[in-house]
Amino acid sequence: MIIGAGPGAIAAAYRLTEAGFTDFVMLEKQDRVGGTWARNRYPGLACDVVSRAYQFSFALKPDWEAPYATQAQILEYMEQCVDELGLRPHVRLGTAVRGARWDDVTETWTVVTEAGEELEADVLIASPGMFGEAVWPDIEGRSSFEGTAVHTSAWPDDLDLTGLRVAVVGSAASAVQLIPEVAKEAAELHVYQRSANWVLPKEDAPFGPEQIAALAHDRSALEAARAEALEQVGARFAFVLDEVRVLMEQLGVQNISMVDDPELREKLTPTSPWGCQRPLFSNVYYPTFNRSNVELVTDPIARITPMGIVTADGREREVDVIVYATGYETTRYISAMDIVGRGGLDIDDAWADGARAYLGITTAGFPNLFMLYGPNTNHGSIITMIEYQVDYVVRMLDRMDREGLAWVDVRPETVRAYDERIQRDLDEVTVWDAGCHQYYRVPSGRIVTQWPHSMFTYREWLTAQDPIDAYELAALGVPPAE
Numbered sequence: 001m002i003i004g005a006g007p008g009a010i011a012a013a014y015r016l017t018e019a020g021f022t023d024f025v026m027l028e029k030q031d032r033v034g035g036t037w038a039r040n041r042y043p044g045l046a047c048d049v050v051s052r053a054y055q056f057s058f059a060l061k062p063d064w065e066a067p068y069a070t071q072a073q074i075l076e077y078m079e080q081c082v083d084e085l086g087l088r089p090h091v092r093l094g095t096a097v098r099g100a101r102w103d104d105v106t107e108t109w110t111v112v113t114e115a116g117e118e119l120e121a122d123v124l125i126a127s128p129g130m131f132g133e134a135v136w137p138d139i140e141g142r143s144s145f146e147g148t149a150v151h152t153s154a155w156p157d158d159l160d161l162t163g164l165r166v167a168v169v170g171s172a173a174s175a176v177q178l179i180p181e182v183a184k185e186a187a188e189l190h191v192y193q194r195s196a197n198w199v200l201p202k203e204d205a206p207f208g209p210e211q212i213a214a215l216a217h218d219r220s221a222l223e224a225a226r227a228e229a230l231e232q233v234g235a236r237f238a239f240v241l242d243e244v245r246v247l248m249e250q251l252g253v254q255n256i257s258m259v260d261d262p263e264l265r266e267k268l269t270p271t272s273p274w275g276c277q278r279p280l281f282s283n284v285y286y287p288t289f290n291r292s293n294v295e296l297v298t299d300p301i302a303r304i305t306p307m308g309i310v311t312a313d314g315r316e317r318e319v320d321v322i323v324y325a326t327g328y329e330t331t332r333y334i335s336a337m338d339i340v341g342r343g344g345l346d347i348d349d350a351w352a353d354g355a356r357a358y359l360g361i362t363t364a365g366f367p368n369l370f371m372l373y374g375p376n377t378n379h380g381s382i383i384t385m386i387e388y389q390v391d392y393v394v395r396m397l398d399r400m401d402r403e404g405l406a407w408v409d410v411r412p413e414t415v416r417a418y419d420e421r422i423q424r425d426l427d428e429v430t431v432w433d434a435g436c437h438q439y440y441r442v443p444s445g446r447i448v449t450q451w452p453h454s455m456f457t458y459r460e461w462l463t464a465q466d467p468i469d470a471y472e473l474a475a476l477g478v479p480p481a482e
């Protein structure tokens with residue numbers, strides 16, 4: 001059974017069918033497939049990884065219109081993949097999983113949906129994504145606002161901002177994509193920035209018809225284009241390379257120079273090094289601040305009133321709409337559901353000090369449960385990282401078939417040793433210690449989201465042989481020990 005119908009679930013479903021495992025269902029709480037790209041629909045949303053590297057290796061698309069696809073284009077691609085790869089019959093939409101419990105006697109998972117339905121599964125592939133839960137800031141008076149309040153993750157399709165006074169709270173990834181679009185419609189746009197982010201230029205000229213035609217009729221050219229894009233995204237781990245940081249900051253400063261007002265330029269210049277926060281790209285973000293209807297507010301927000309936002313200097317700006325571009329709760333992973341493993345082990349207890357998983361995929365005490373886009377796997381092109389994980393899972397299922405195994409459970413020592421290694425490697429990435437606001441950490445300070453090496457290193461780790469006793473194995477038909 002697969003939880004989700006986003007890119008991770010789609011990749012898993014395709015590879016499962018290809019390997020002959022056809023008896024599975026994908027449980028998806030939304031009313032359409034596509035995951036992130038179905039849920040998030042704010043204006044300006046686009047991929048920030050080149051699309052030739054952000055596509056499935058088994059469904060290469062020759063006709064991406066430009067290097068960075070828009071949300072609508074990616075969603076259409078996801079829908080097409082589900083249809084053309086014959087996965088639609090496996091999908092059950094509108095089915096939210098509340099939790100799952102491992103039965104030590106039947107050696108199966110019982111999955112419970114929000115509607116109370118119980119479904120049994122031998123193997124669970126959990127692909128719930130990392131950005132499912134919106135973070136609303138804790139600002140005094142937030143609920144008193146009488147205008148329209150929206151979070152970027154739940155953009156109302158019928159929201160028309162034409163002629164309205166709009167506040168955007170936040171200046172990170174979603175804000176940078178959204179602000180130039182909102183500025184075109186709103187009468188006034190006030191951008192509340194807590195800290196400035198590096199926003200780099202990107203090459204985004206649309207592909208010409210000849211470029212697209214060349215790929216459409218030449219499979220090897222199509223594969224070469226993906227390989228080249230992946231090489232750019234995946235070969236190096238830029239965050240530890242000083243020369244890259246210096247170059248990126250130079251490009252950032254150049255990009256900021258598009259802002260006419262020197263005082264504004266200064267306010268938009270980050271005080272933390274490039275890489276401390278998630279790298280951002282836009283050619284249109286900074287010029288937006290030259291518009292007469294756009295104001296950058298750097299005074300901290302003191303409170304929200306029924307009419308608008310009051311900053312620490314006592315000034316109130318009245319607005320019709322507040323857009324919260326304040327990000328997502330990213331560190332919960334499968335513990336966002338009620339997951340109970342061997343001997344009644346609750347995932348919240350197993351992960352009391354934050355999520356951890358061997359290779360980001362398996363965690364001790366939860367047999368036959370494989371996570372996609374799990375702890376410490378966030379880096380580069382997530383579709384590609386997920387494909388590496390799916391290959392690992394399918395190899396594991398093949399092994400279970402071959403060796404007649406009822407279940408596999410990664411040993412606690414394996415997870416501990418792996419996690420210690422990862423945390424040590426994360427400590428080497430000094431730029432992540434530079435004190436900027438990040439979604440990477442749990443309260444104890446552990447980084448539980450980021451992968452600390454290149455994508456290709458991750459692939460190497462996943463294709464290497466597991467240590468001989470990494471997993472506890474149980475043979476089929478052998479009664480469990482008392």
Ligand SMILES: Cc1cc2nc3c(=O)[nH]c(=O)nc-3n(C[C@H](O)[C@H](O)[C@H](O)COP(=O)(O)OP(=O)(O)OC[C@H]3O[C@@H](n4cnc5c(N)ncnc54)[C@H](O)[C@@H]3O)c2cc1C
Nearest residue numbers: 004006007008029035036047048096097128129131373382
């Ligand atoms: C705004 C935004 C922009 C992004 N841009 C990029 C980018 O440019 N490049 C990049 O590499 N990555 C990007 N990402 C990350 C992106 O989430 C991943 O690339 C990719 O979508 C992960 O696929 P997934 O299937 O693991 O998760 P998701 O796409 O999140 O899909 C998970 C699915 O599981 C479903 N689900 C969750 N819980 C349950 C439950 N309990 N029961 C049933 N269904 C459930 C969800 O509804 C969802 O459909 C972005 C994320 C966001 C939010």
